[in-house]
Amino acid sequence: MIRVLVVDDELLVRTGLRTILEAAGDIAVTGEAGDGDEAVSAATRLRPHVVLLDVRMPGRDGLRAATEIARLPDPPKVIILTTFDLDDYVHRALRAGAVGFLLKDTPPREIAAAVRTVAAGDAMLSPSVTRRLIGTFVERRPDQSEQARERLGLLTEREHEVIVAVGRGLSNAEIGRDLAMSEATVKGHVSRVLAKLGLANRVQAAILVHHAGLL
Known part of the structure; x- marks a missing residue:
């Protein structure tokens, strides 16, 4: 069973993601968090395999949370949740060790598939999204x-x-x-x-x- 921590400041989003993931059968949402501080604490305590992490949250944002989570022993895989006005600091999440990105309007089946993919240590998910993010935010000098x-x-x-x-x-x-x-x-x-x-x-x-x- 793949253990997932869902992090978003909107309860409705967290509830929707929990429903989608737990319907998959092989995924268990072991915790939720509403901000970056809660995310780091829950990741430390619950030891999930995957963290679905929103970027824009009050207090400690998802970027700083991703950086802290990456420093944990045997850290979980981090998937960034983003809207597609493209958060202007997503490239820093890449450097913090995030392994994939999901748009918040991603179809339910693809969300579950993305969690399985990163939990298995396999390829980046949504290659077109990842390529666009890299091309937009990662400057090549x-x-x-x-x-x-x-x-x-x-x-x-x-x-x-x-x-x-x-x-x-x-x-x-x-x-x-x-x-x-x-x-x-x-x-x-x-x-x-x-x-x-x-x-x-x-x-x-x-x-x-x-x-x-x-x-």
């Missing part, structure tokens, strides 16, 4: 491009192909089909690439690929 290409130079040719596919927002299964590898082999490559480059998750890998000018 010439010095960053050179540094990013140098870092990617540490990889083997196959690892390079895999990380570029990750940057495109592909799942392990999709990468496997494109590169003629089993899903398990892709997962192994992704893990090794993240470790070799000192990256926390696939979103950070996508940012690096973006900085290198490979998307």
Whole structure:
């Protein structure tokens, strides 16, 4: 059972997300929080697998909460809940370790699928959303491009192909089909690439690929 913490300052939103997730059968909402302080406390106490975290909240906002949650031992995966006027600090949530984004009007089935995806340590969810966020908020400067290409130079040719596919927002299964590898082999490559480059998750890998000018 996947344990989820739902964080939003609107009770109606939290109630709707709880209803959607618990109807999935393999997901349990183990707690709710209405602001960033409550989110950090609940994440510490309840040890969820996934946190659905709103960005705009009174008091400690979702960004600061995401940063604190990322510092926990064996931290949960954080999915940012956002409206699509695009919160102007979402890129900082990427740097804080968020692994995915959900629009608040995402269809219920896709919300449950997103939770399963990140809980399994798999691909970024909603690739088009993630690519748009990265393209909008993650500035690519010439010095960053050179540094990013140098870092990617540490990889083997196959690892390079895999990380570029990750940057495109592909799942392990999709990468496997494109590169003629089993899903398990892709997962192994992704893990090794993240470790070799000192990256926390696939979103950070996508940012690096973006900085290198490979998307």
